[in-house]
Amino acid sequence: MKKLRIAIAGLTACSGCQLSLLNCEDELPVLLEMFDFQFFPMATSPALLADEYDAALVEGCISMPHEKELLQELRRRSRYLIALGTCAACGGVAALRNGDGRELLRQQVYGHSPVADETFDPIPLQSLVKVDAVVTGCPPEKEELLRMLAGLLRGALPVGIDYPVCTECRMRENLCLLTERDALCLGPLTLGGCGARCPSLSVPCEGCRGPVPEANLVEALEVYAQKGFDRTAVIGRLRRFCPEWKL
Ligand code: SF4
Ligand code: SF4
Numbered sequence: 001m002k003k004l005r006i007a008i009a010g011l012t013a014c015s016g017c018q019l020s021l022l023n024c025e026d027e028l029p030v031l032l033e034m035f036d037f038q039f040f041p042m043a044t045s046p047a048l049l050a051d052e053y054d055a056a057l058v059e060g061c062i063s064m065p066h067e068k069e070l071l072q073e074l075r076r077r078s079r080y081l082i083a084l085g086t087c088a089a090c091g092g093v094a095a096l097r098n099g100d101g102r103e104l105l106r107q108q109v110y111g112h113s114p115v116a117d118e119t120f121d122p123i124p125l126q127s128l129v130k131v132d133a134v135v136t137g138c139p140p141e142k143e144e145l146l147r148m149l150a151g152l153l154r155g156a157l158p159v160g161i162d163y164p165v166c167t168e169c170r171m172r173e174n175l176c177l178l179t180e181r182d183a184l185c186l187g188p189l190t191l192g193g194c195g196a197r198c199p200s201l202s203v204p205c206e207g208c209r210g211p212v213p214e215a216n217l218v219e220a221l222e223v224y225a226q227k228g229f230d231r232t233a234v235i236g237r238l239r240r241f242c243p244e245w246k247l
Contacts, residue, residue, distance in 0.1 A: 007039035013060030017085035169196035
């Protein structure tokens, strides 16, 4: 069988999503039989971009001119472009301080160094190029990554999840931390797929997978208010992983 040609690139991010893939240690020998990771700077020696890829998996958001160029090149050369992780999907923690004003942040961190002049407010991939699919998470679950790769072998893109963490939490018959313990759990507004990892360990969901489609923010804020959480605190928590949340 012909191996699929894959490019894996990291933009502004912590590299955790790429690392999650490398952490699939048991599966790596099989993956290497089926995929040709032709461009993967984090894991292999630097390589020039090839003319074509079957898929490009891109981690992180865009905050530098050279990232724009790389992303556009990958888009141009790839049949599919897949956003890997919450930063790529909606900005994530890399865009956490977008609301604070670029100039102020630049001075606080870099002083007058010209390095910072090359950066701009982080934006998600879909702000610049067409994104064919998203595998969200901070980082994505290992099973999701393997499912996505298995799908690519069949020429299929991953099916987008459209339910919140609460759905999986209820399926696991967990105690609801919001209603029973008055904890600020962001599960109702957060995209599922993690198997309610945190609430299952009695830890409130932090919203690391970004917003669920058609999240009912108004209703959720009402419930949070009944539990004593004000809107600003809730939105502040939500914005740690997705700056698009607005009051
Ligand atoms: S604990 Fe959180 S994720 Fe689970 S049902 Fe309650 S609000 Fe939803
Ligand atoms: S429960 Fe919430 S914070 Fe925990 S992994 Fe899932 S989405 Fe992320």
